[in-house]
Amino acid sequence: MFDWIIDASLKQRLLVLALSLALIFYGGHTIRQMPVDVFPDLNKPTVTLLTEAGGMAPEEVEQLVTFQIETAMNGMPGVTRVRSVSGIGLSVVSVEFDWGTEVFRNRQQVAERLSLVKEQLPEGITPQMGPIASIMGEIMLIALPADPENTSPMQAREYADWVMRPRLLTIAGVAQVIPIGGEVKQYRVEPAPAQMSALGVTLDQIESALKNYAANTSGGFLEQSAREYLIRNIGRTNRLADLQNLAIGARNNQPILLKQVAQVKLAAAAKRGDASYNAKPAVILSVQKQPAADTVKLTRAIETALADLGKSLPAGMAPPQIVFKQANFIEASVSNVEEALRDGAIMVAVVLFLFLLNFRTTLISLTAIPMSILITALTFKLMGLSINTMTLGGLAIAIGALVDDAVVGLENILRRLKRNVTDGTHKPALEVIAAATKEVLSGIVYATVIIALVFVPLFALSGIEGRLFAPLGVAFIVSILASMLVSVTLTPVLCYYLLAPRRRLAAPGAHRNPAGDAAKIPWWSLRFNLHAGEEYSPLVKKLKQWDTHILYWSFDHARPLLTAALAAALLAVATVPFFPRAFLPLFNEGTLTINLLLNPGTSLSESNRGGARAEQLIAQVPEVIHVGRRTGRAELDEHAEGVHYTEIDVDLKRSQRSRNAVLQDIRNRLGVLPAVVNVGQPISHRLDHILSGVRAQIALKIYGDDLDTLRALAAQLRDRLATISGITDLQIEKAVLIPQLKLRVDYEKAAAYGVAPAAVLKALETLVGGEKLAQVIEGSRRFDLVVRLPDSERGPQALQRLLIETPAGRVPLGRIAEIEDGDGPNQVSRDNTRRRIAISANSDGADLSGIVARIRAEIAINPLPTGYFTSLEGQFQAQEEATRLIALLSLMSLLLIFIVLYTRYRSTALSLMIMGNIPLALVGSVVALAVAGQPLSVASMIGFITLAGISTRNGILKVSHYINLCAFEGEKFGKEMIVRGSLERLTPVFMTALVAAFALVPLMLAADEPGKEILHPVAVVIFGGLVSSTLLDTILTPVMFWLWGEKPLKRLLDEHAKQAF
Template sequence: MWSKITEVSLRNRLLVIIGLIATVIIGFRMFQTAPIDVYPDINPPRITVLTEAHGWSPEEMETLVTLPIESAMNGAPDVTRVRSSSAIGLSLVFVEFEWGTDIFLARQMVSERLLLVGSNLPEGVDTPIILPTSSLLGEILEYALIDESGEELDPMELRDIADWVIKYRLQSQGGIANVINIGGYVKRFQVFVNPERLVSYNISLEDVAHALEKSNDNAAGGFLIKDTHELMIRGLGRISSVSDIENVVIDVREHNIPILVKDVATVKIGSIPEIRRGAGSRNGEETVLGKVVKQPGINTLTLSDRVVSELETLEESLHEGVKVEVEYAQANLIRRAVDTVKEALRDGAILVVIILIIFLFNIRTALITLTAIPLSLIIAIIVLLWQGGTLNIMTLAGLAIAVGMVVDDAIVYVENIFRRLQEYFHLRELGNQTDETPTQVVNRASDEMRVSIVFATLIIILVFLPLFSLSGIEGRMFRPLGWAVVISMAASLLVALTVVPVLSDLLLGRVRDIPLQEPSLTEDRGRSKWFHRLFTPFRNLLVRWRLFVVALAPKSDVESALTLQPVVMWIKRAYRPILSSVIRLRWFVVTIAFILVVITISAIPRLGREFLPVMDEATFTISVFSPPGTSLGESTRIGREMERRLLEIQEVTSVSSRTGRAGADEHAHDVNTHEIVVNFIPPDEREKTREDLLAEVREMLSTENFPGAQVSVGQPIQHRLD
């Protein structure tokens, strides 16, 4: 079967060349539009249910809200785990399904079960909601609103801009699961009731609340048909201003005298600092922070570029002096990581080129061999993207690993084909005629190496097969690396069986590589003078070099010198005495090898273990836990003091922090917790390493400087994976 593949390829050379060109074009187009991410999709199908009951303690939330929802979710089809977290006024239930479960089917099953349990929840509990589907590494961008107008805009106005302008504009971009804002103050109508006036009017607080609740609604009144016209009747009662609330009727007394809200209370627009559960700051100043969470399977780079472009457009329509500053962008890390892997691929390809030219000592053979690298990688990329994968660090790392291996098949094939053609042309120069054609020589040379190449490639593929047995998050993380290597190796075998023989026949099978005598005058008679002047010196140089190599060879190696390349011949000559010595001392060599194996095996338990190597993300995520019971105001003061300290580090560009939790956020942080994001100069632009900066930050935020605070320093993506 394998020999037929090469024979068919040699008979259909034009078809093989067309297929090669088409593969390169298709692969290039797919690469341009390929989704790029930092890691493979490692998100299990997970549904998050959020329920709020304002003012309830964690114990009440756990007993009366979380437990019933958890019980309803247990036993649902394909559910593997149900986790929960309860905090003040907040319940979060995480329902995880089997890998491969359709996320929309999972949401439907959770929704159906919520309908059964929702009616049994106590009064005062909000309706449970299913949060938008997001990914584990879905927090792709964070931004901050900065007031540079000099008018010192109220934090409430900044929050108003974030909630009613920026959030909706960003969500319209598509691919965004949620936009979460924190900080500032949420604008509310506030009714401050005077207890003394309530007593004087003999009205209870419940009467005021009931009147406000029933007065904030519109009513439908049907239609009024008048002649040929139809008019809609509406009762407008929706509150839209302070005066509307002030004129709400609480009760009607004697002589039809109404008691209005303004008679017993003061109405304002504002927010009470004591009731908010989260705050945001940047560089030690109060501000509003936003976080963009993407949907699973969305191209992070493309979405980030759209979001940044939309934020820049929004700045032009915002209040003069209000800027939107991007604090963290996952796309920057992805670009740095992908560029690093691309550089490794480039450097590896360059080294392969140099080695090929040195050892093969022929430009045409080197060019033929080099086609295996891009062509095999292009085929691998096409298959990976066709399977629904992404270009990420793991797939690119697999391609980088394969760079040195995909060229092996082509090297062995080309070297043997080139050697057989050299022998063929040398025999013809000596006058030994043969019925073989160069194409048949290429086919025969391919047959000689085919079995070895096939088995060598299959062995390499078998080495990576255990990666496919991994399950869970480990399997989702490392399978793409295995697929990249396996597909690249299979593609290299296909290229060696088809493309390499065809190119060898076209480029090597038509002319003698290097003649072994000076060109005669009759050979150049038909050529033009300019071609003669250009070609003859170069050809004579190659001839003299080849004759020099032959002259260096001993008499027994003249035939080898005529068919082998100079470097290969010299290596063989140097290797012979070494091989003889090794054979004489074979037991000594075996003993040394055995000792080295024992040392290697004994060193394995002492090696460090890590799920993934730590990258320099140029951003630190610092989790700070103040003592339980710390108020939001005190927590905010501690966080801002830490921000100012961190700004003293020369390599820091900006610092932002979140205290507590934002609305509709699945992270159930209490007001005594902070999440500080510290941005540094990119790694290639600073002298300090990540470890140096880590030590400096930990020393700066130690318990000696901040008593009672527990500090944990990590990086955004590392923090999410841990």
């Protein structure tokens, strides 16, 4: 099938070398230009809708805003789930679409639905779509310290809002910059009701005067003296004195100035969040990238911008500090995997040289590695893939297999060239090399196709696991196919130049060219050759001696050996269900995300004190470098967190202590705080959020209509789950009652004074909640002008005395409204329009599937009331779905392998004989998994899939050689033929297996290093399986062929006498 490629390559040898050099230069350039990231794009297409609703209570936000938006979003094409959180003055609706849908089309659909729903929302409330950003896109946290001695919190926030944020947003690839902390500057007008009453000034007069304050207008054009003038009516000012002296009315022909009825000042806007750095006040900016941006390059551009900003900081302002940088994890992960690639290639070279004891043959074999990697890199570019731990991981896993095809072809070429000299035939070198390559071509092609087939399940995986592992499959398959192409093009050409003729193999004194004078070999190809005249290296000689004795012994004990192997395979299969389960291995990101939840209703100032105390405790841990804290939420943030919520980002340095020991130390120190603590890592938290909407490994959601019942059921379940061993960070979503001050208008009393309740509520909204009436412009900066009562006038007693304008005159609010203490929910969460409350938990490293099984048992003990139900979600759910799908598709892959083998050999017996290597490999992989202490995760199952294809290669090489010996070299079926075929294939079989196994050793060492965590289980499974399948195949495949191969062999020879296998 590929014979013409071999002939064309040998005929156009210089062209092949030229194209190879071009590939090296162009491929190297391409790799340097490719984007680098930690993982493939895991972002499920999601559109986030943010709606600021003033100071509305969560119940009103849910009823008036969230419900309307949810209803409009449901039913759109491609929508899989609609999540929402209604908090204090904020509605966040997340619309999730199917994987593979186009984000711009999704946003267009959402925009169309929003245009229809706007009329149903309260006046002045407008939903906004969040930027196109990945949930994994928070690439950096930057702290701007606000040292009270040198820089006020307001100055720091103003610099962050109007200098740092605009500068960072100009960088290509930045999607959003969200500042939190400091004090937002505001021009504040605080009316004095007593003075207003004394001077007869109404609230409407103040509002009317302020609404158009500091505005410019246009005056058109003026033509005069043959010139045209543009007329500007300038009223803009940013002087506080001008605002204070603003006339708002007149009395007794005397102007009434604003400062006479109100306090006018610069003040800090009402805060719903704060921040600190190393327990000191700061402004923290969260930088989010666009989905396709190169994280590493973007980080460098941001660092350059920060360095430029640092040169022109205001006097006394401390330079920005980086709290968290995702690029650190990316660079460490990619560097570790690149080192594993490099070290694996070195180990491959060592193994090859030990077998060949020949520099040139080793060099020819190793050439397949860089050429295959470069071809794979070009394929990545065409497919739009990035360089990340999964694409590099696919190459690292395949690194040993990349030389397999070249080794098989090279070994056969070398053997045929030697025989060509020793037999005295002296055929032209090109003819010998072409024939030798074609002889093994069929086996190479079929083995490679089978390895590719077993990766088919990876591309059928859905969800995160599919997005995560599909690029690994692409990298593996493309690199294996590329290595096959190299083995039939470049490898024969290099063999011609470097191996034929070989000086010490020729007859004494006969240094002539077997190919004739027309095809002379350069003199430099005869150098750098050790032990060239020996048939085999000492290692191979010894192995063949041992193999000869073992094979003859095995023929005499065939059935007991097969019975023992079958028993071992069945035992391995039976052991698999008892392994602990996990979705993915734990990452080692080098950064922690610690969530602190105080009781809802806790004030921001109290949360700040608790957060600062937590920072001090965390800083005492030896591994901690620095700490950044964010309490509450920022103005632009899409997370509807209350002021009781604190998120602390901790940067760690490596130490002798294990990761679990450090985490436990932090948990113990934070245990003294009156708060619920959840310790995780940034990327891991976001993966959990994608899976369940909760930042934890396990999310138990309770659905129902009544919030009080949901809270009670959650408390009961939490108490029962607390008894389950292995659970940590157990907490209920803080959907509890918070204190409220309710101002309820009495309709009858309001009517008695001739005032409409709506007018009363509008005045209360302005005076108590505050209303933005205008903006004061200072250059490119804009600051809100707000009317609001001073804090001293906003308490229950003061509000009783607040004078309200009525047709009957000013009356105290207490006469027309009731003021009472009450409570209400701090937030309302919904999934697919159903109210829900979530209980979240993490595993302390124990068997995740076992924990989930015990949780399900607890749920089943006491059924919930009618109308209420639970849903258990999280990593385990993805793991269970992936396990079922991989198991089903793996059976399909095995069927495809059988079909391919049967198509080639036309024999069920020979096909099953070759596939017998798969259960033999399972024995070693199960043992290796148990010895390494690894759970059965999606990563380890990928290892099993890979192993199924690699392990069949040995059987194909041996069985094909047995058939070719009988077909072309006159051998008769029997023990001697099988022994000869096994010994002649011992070198390529052992070399291909050992290089594939030893190339994985770097991934097996230092398993907790960034980048290796997810690849370590894959390497462990493949390594163990290769060891067991290679050792057992050395005995069992010859034995099985001796027992059941005679009839299929005879039939093949009768039907395909001249066909090479």
